[in-house]
Amino acid sequence: MADDIRALSEALAVDPSSVAFVALAEALRKRGDLDVAARVAAKGVERHPSLVDGHDVRARIALDRQALDEAAASWESVLRLVPDHRDAQKGLGFICFQQGRFAEAAAYLAAVAEQDPDDASVAAALDTVRAAAMAGPRSSAAVTAPVADERERSTTMIPAVEEPAPITASGVAPFARRATWSRADAAILFDDLLTDVPGAAMHLDEAGLVLAGRYLTEDGRDLAAEVGAQLSGVSDEATRAMRHFGFGAWTQIVFETEVASVAMAPVGQGLTLVAAARTVPLGFLRRLLDRAADRIRAWVGE
Amino acid sequence: MRMSVAASWVEAPLKQFVDDARVHYAVLLHPSGQVLGQYGFARSVDVMTACALAAAIDASSRALGMLVEGKAFPSLHYAGRERQIFLAEVPAPGGRLLLLAVFDWESSLGLLQLYHEEFRARVGEMAPPIAHNAPAIAADFEKELNKNLAVMFGRA
Amino acid sequence: MATTPFAPLLQSIIRHRGVTGVLLVGEDDGLVVDSVLQVGVNGAAFAALTASLYRKARRSAEAAGLGRTGYFELDAVDGRVLAAGKNELVFIVVAEARINVGLLRVELLKAVERLP
Numbered sequence: 180m181a182d183d184i185r186a187l188s189e190a191l192a193v194d195p196s197s198v199a200f201v202a203l204a205e206a207l208r209k210r211g212d213l214d215v216a217a218r219v220a221a222k223g224v225e226r227h228p229s230l231v232d233g234h235d236v237r238a239r240i241a242l243d244r245q246a247l248d249e250a251a252a253s254w255e256s257v258l259r260l261v262p263d264h265r266d267a268q269k270g271l272g273f274i275c276f277q278q279g280r281f282a283e284a285a286a287y288l289a290a291v292a293e294q295d296p297d298d299a300s301v302a303a304a305l306d307t308v309r310a311a312a313m314a315g316p317r318s319s320a321a322v323t324a325p326v327a328d329e330r331e332r333s334t335t336m337i338p339a340v341e342e343p344a345p346i347t348a349s350g351v352a353p354f355a356r357r358a359t360w361s362r363a364d365a366a367i368l369f370d371d372l373l374t375d376v377p378g379a380a381m382h383l384d385e386a387g388l389v390l391a392g393r394y395l396t397e398d399g400r401d402l403a404a405e406v407g408a409q410l411s412g413v414s415d416e417a418t419r420a421m422r423h424f425g426f427g428a429w430t431q432i433v434f435e436t437e438v439a440s441v442a443m444a445p446v447g448q449g450l451t452l453v454a455a456a457r458t459v460p461l462g463f464l465r466r467l468l469d470r471a472a473d474r475i476r477a478w479v480g481e
Numbered sequence: 482m483r484m485s486v487a488a489s490w491v492e493a494p495l496k497q498f499v500d501d502a503r504v505h506y507a508v509l510l511h512p513s514g515q516v517l518g519q520y521g522f523a524r525s526v527d528v529m530t531a532c533a534l535a536a537a538i539d540a541s542s543r544a545l546g547m548l549v550e551g552k553a554f555p556s557l558h559y560a561g562r563e564r565q566i567f568l569a570e571v572p573a574p575g576g577r578l579l580l581l582a583v584f585d586w587e588s589s590l591g592l593l594q595l596y597h598e599e600f601r602a603r604v605g606e607m608a609p610p611i612a613h614n615a616p617a618i619a620a621d622f623e624k625e626l627n628k629n630l631a632v633m634f635g636r637a
Numbered sequence: 638m639a640t641t642p643f644a645p646l647l648q649s650i651i652r653h654r655g656v657t658g659v660l661l662v663g664e665d666d667g668l669v670v671d672s673v674l675q676v677g678v679n680g681a682a683f684a685a686l687t688a689s690l691y692r693k694a695r696r697s698a699e700a701a702g703l704g705r706t707g708y709f710e711l712d713a714v715d716g717r718v719l720a721a722g723k724n725e726l727v728f729i730v731v732a733e734a735r736i737n738v739g740l741l742r743v744e745l746l747k748a749v750e751r752l753p
Contacts, residue, residue: 209704402701409697416693417711419501420686423595423679426734427714434694437704454703461742586692591667591685 184210191219198223201232208240209437211457216240224253231260238270243456245377247274265291269301269398276308284308304398365391366401368478369453369471376467378455379403382475385448387411391475394454407452414443414450431468433461442468451475484520491518494603498580502596505564506583508532509571509604511611512539517578525631535568535581542568556597558590567593571601575610641671646728646748648673653744655736657716660729661752662688664695664722678731683718687711687729691720708742721749728752 187203200223207216220237227233238253251274257267272287288305295301368391369380381392381403394403417429433442435457442464443452451472455464484499486492491509499507499520506521508528514536522528543553556569564585571578580600582593643661650659651673660672660680667685674680695706709720712734719730719741728749730741 406701409701413690413694413697416686416690420690420711421713423682423686424713424716424718426716426718429711429713431712432694432710433712434698434706434709436698436706439698439703441698441703462739586665589665589667589685589689589692591662591681592689594668595682595685 196226198227198230198233200226201230201236204236204240208236208243211438213240213244213458217244229260231257231264234260235264235266238267242270242274243458247277250274263290263294265294269304272304272308281308300396300398300400303400307399366393368392369474372467372470372474376455376459376463378453378459378464378467379406380451380453380467380471381407382446382471383407383411383450383452387450390449391478392452392471406454410441410443410452411450414445431465433465435461440464444468444472446472446475447479449475483523484518486518488517490607490609494600494607495520497603498582498596498600501599502582502584502592503588504582504584504593506531506581508535508581510535510579510581512536512577512579521583531581535579538568539570539579556594558593560590565590567597569593569597571597571604573604573608573611578604578608578611643671643752644673646751647671650728650730650741650744650748653732653736653741655733656730656741657733658683658729658731660684660687660731662727662729664688664692664725664727670726674731683729683731687718687720688727690718691722691727695722708746710738710742719745721745723749723752726752 184203184206187199187206190199191197191203200219204216204220204223207213207219217237217240220233220240224230224233224237234253234256238250238257241247241250241253251271254264254267254270254274257264258271261267268287268291272284272291275281275284275287285305285308288301288308292298292301292305368382370393373380379392379394381394382390384390387408389403389407392403393401394406395401413432414429417432421427421429429445431442431444433440435441438457439454440457440459440461441452441454442461443450445451451468453464453468453471455467484492484496486495495507495509495518498504504521506519508519508522508531509517510532511517514532516528516532519528519531522531538557542557546552546554553570556567558568559566564583567580567582567584567590569580571580580597584593641661647659647661650656658672658674658678658680660674660683661670662668662684663670665688667688669680669684672680672684690711691706691709694709698704698706707721709722711718714734716734717732717736717738719732719738720727722728728745730745732741
């Protein structure tokens with residue numbers, strides 16, 4: 180990736196009017212250099228105001244920076260140029276949903292669904308938005324605490340590499356205040372830990388199956404089982420390695436990918452795992468893991 | 482369980498090796514081609530073929546090693562596109578045995594070497610003297626081979 | 638070992654307090670390319686097992702849609718292993734538990750950037 184960025188930077192230096200800024204901004208975004216990416220995209224859009232891809236990449240960067248209004252403005256620019264641009268409609272649908280504007284979110288997603296009725300992910304997202312709209316601004320009947328600020332509907336963003344897909348953790352309930360737990364609580368067990376950090380958390384049992392938590396995508400799909408199945412293998416490898424390292428038991432694994440940081444720790448017979456956008460500092464991620472581990476210990480009665 | 486052994490002492494070290502090194506197939510054999518234990522194969526004919534080929538490879542690579550280095554190569558590795566082969570000597574009381582392992586990207590040559598060392602140590606501790614298992618004479622070779630295969634695949 | 642062109646890179650890491658070994662390892666085969674180890678550190682074991690861990694993390698993260706893995710860290714009761722990869726090589730740091738992880742992470746990533 181570093182080579183790509185270097186080559187694209189050089190291409191842009193040689194010809195500042197080049198549209199290479201789109202690829203460069205996207206590469207920088209993927210690497211997590213969001214401020215630089217934003218500057219590159221802004222300059223490029225200034226030079227090429229009618230280039231759809233320029234506005235689109237600018238919107239994605241703004242979304243990663245959680246500058247939702249800026250992202251929305253860029254995608255609205257896209258729609259002015261291409262009224263049925265699917266990614267822009269999806270992006271605006273997501274932002275409206277995130278901001279609690281469910282009717283507008285539904286309208287954007289319905290427009291996407293109309294273009295491609297066979298896209299199951301869009302249909303699922305539309306169902307989620309409509310259900311949220313039906314339930315009103317506070318969808319969780321279990322909420323008893325007088326908290327209703329916007330952060331509790333906040334969503335998290337860990338863009339996927341193939342097609343940037345922010346991960347959401349909506350429908351937060353104040354679990355810390357619950358006296359008893361039920362199986363229905365399991366999926367949203369960690370949600371209130373994630374109100375201040377763009378991320379996801381889950382706990383896997385010794386077989387690698389999801390016991391609690393979730394890993395939601397922009398369109399409302401829960402990928403916890405898939406992500407957990409993939410990442411739980413890392414802990415098996417660690418357990419094998421410790422026999423030779425002479426370091427005692429392993430306590431934590433952290434790794435950084437292009438788009439996310441992941442931390443995991445053995446808790447009881449299982450594995451607690453948190454993931455967050457690269458913009459989240461590793462120290463914060465470790466603290467989040469500790470808190471998630473404490474939560475699962477309390478939940479299973481350890 | 483896809484493991485079968487012709488001698489009970491083979492089971493523990495071979496199982497440990499398979500679990501640690503995460504190989505698809507593993508065969509412990511005498512350099513003559515007689516099988517002592519195997520993991521992964523479902524048919525005796527495949528074990529027989531693997532043992533015969535491993536014994537042949539061992540014999541020729543030993544000769545080649547002597548020719549070019551003045552001593553036999555202690556192990557061989559071949560990396561295919563999907564799978565890799567590791568064939569190594571396992572010293573045992575009174576002689577030597579061979580370990581043939583087939584693995585893919587889930588394992589690595591480094592891991593095979595690491596766990597081969599452990600396997601050697603365990604075999605060194607657990608194996609009975611193998612003088613009586615000295616290379617079978619040509620007339621007995623096939624009979625011995627078939628006897629072990631029959632034990633392992635339940636047709637003894 | 639440290640006899641290859643990578644020796645200066647390895648030396649730049651081993652000088653940090655608490656570091657007991659630095660290895661450059663093939664990601665796919667887990668074999669040591671070059672290393673600087675304190676007495677008693679089993680280089681072959683750290684090389685093979687850490688490369689395997691790193692590879693597993695990389696493949697798992699890719700399969701989970703998280704993109705390529707850069708930095709990897711394993712913490713244990715009595716020690717830590719840090720790793721970062723580039724071009725099928727993995728740079729591995731073996732260290733005591735009480736080290737300045739932040740500093741070593743930065744140094745490791747810098748060293749990896751200097752790999753060919």
